[in-house]
Amino acid sequence: MGMNPAPTIEQQELLDLHLQLVLEENQRSNLTRITDWEQGQLLHIEDSLLGLPELLSAPAGRYGDLGTGGGFPGLPLAIMSGRQTVLVDSVAKKTQALDRIIEQLGLQDQVHTFTGRAEELALDQPESFAVLTARALSSLPSLLELAAPLLQLGGQFICYKAQVDDAELAQAAQLEEKLGMKLVSTRSETLSDGTTPRSIFVLEKVAEPTVKLPRRPGMAQKRPYKA
Numbered sequence: 001m002g003m004n005p006a007p008t009i010e011q012q013e014l015l016d017l018h019l020q021l022v023l024e025e026n027q028r029s030n031l032t033r034i035t036d037w038e039q040g041q042l043l044h045i046e047d048s049l050l051g052l053p054e055l056l057s058a059p060a061g062r063y064g065d066l067g068t069g070g071g072f073p074g075l076p077l078a079i080m081s082g083r084q085t086v087l088v089d090s091v092a093k094k095t096q097a098l099d100r101i102i103e104q105l106g107l108q109d110q111v112h113t114f115t116g117r118a119e120e121l122a123l124d125q126p127e128s129f130a131v132l133t134a135r136a137l138s139s140l141p142s143l144l145e146l147a148a149p150l151l152q153l154g155g156q157f158i159c160y161k162a163q164v165d166d167a168e169l170a171q172a173a174q175l176e177e178k179l180g181m182k183l184v185s186t187r188s189e190t191l192s193d194g195t196t197p198r199s200i201f202v203l204e205k206v207a208e209p210t211v212k213l214p215r216r217p218g219m220a221q222k223r224p225y226k227a
Contacts, residue, residue, distance in 0.1 A: 014079045022070040025097045031070035048073030051158045058156040061130025067137040085111045119214035122149035135160035140172035145220040148179045149213040151205040159201040174227030180207035
């Protein structure tokens with residue numbers, strides 16, 4: 001993957017305003033544990049944009065960010081890519097705060113929110129996404145199960161992870177056939193502080209799952225499929 005394109009002045013202003021608005025909202029509702037500007041720039045903006053090359057090379061179409069919280073990585077990626085975007089979170093207070101932020105950014109024609117779990121979104125809008133992201137949301141096997149019914153065939157799922165052990169990777173690999181998903185790329189980076197490791201995994205939906213998805217909300221995390 002090549003270097004990220006540098007933000008235009010307008011994009012940079014939107015990225016900064018998003019972070020500023022999140023920090024302001026944070027005083028009312030707990031959107032993020034990060035409360036200072038420098039940490040926010042590193043662990044929210046820079047970290048979010050790590051997956052931009054993968055997003056830009058994913059198939060054209062709608063983009064969804066699962067477990068978006070304060071809109072990371074979803075909003076920075078929407079700002080930089082111009083894609084139609086859905087920010088998904090099960091906590092209504094978070095999506096309401098995001099709706100206010102989206103309006104203040106002037107992005108309400110491009111970016112929308114969905115209040116509910118990924119499984120509910122999959123019932124509501126099955127196979128309607130070309131690309132999904134999730135950042136530190138759950139283990140890879142659970143994430144694959146959540147993504148599969150949301151993606152169209154050929155769609156891609158970009159997972160941001162701090163670190164992944166071999167057992168988690170092996171378990172995810174064993175589920176590929178059952179869930180119709182295949183690992184197509186892996187990339188490891190360190191953020192600009194020089195100490196924060198990050199890995200980006202891209203999985204592609206290559207076939208329909210052989211099991212009925214979605215299961216009931218929470219099952220993917222409580223009882224992940226075994227191969």
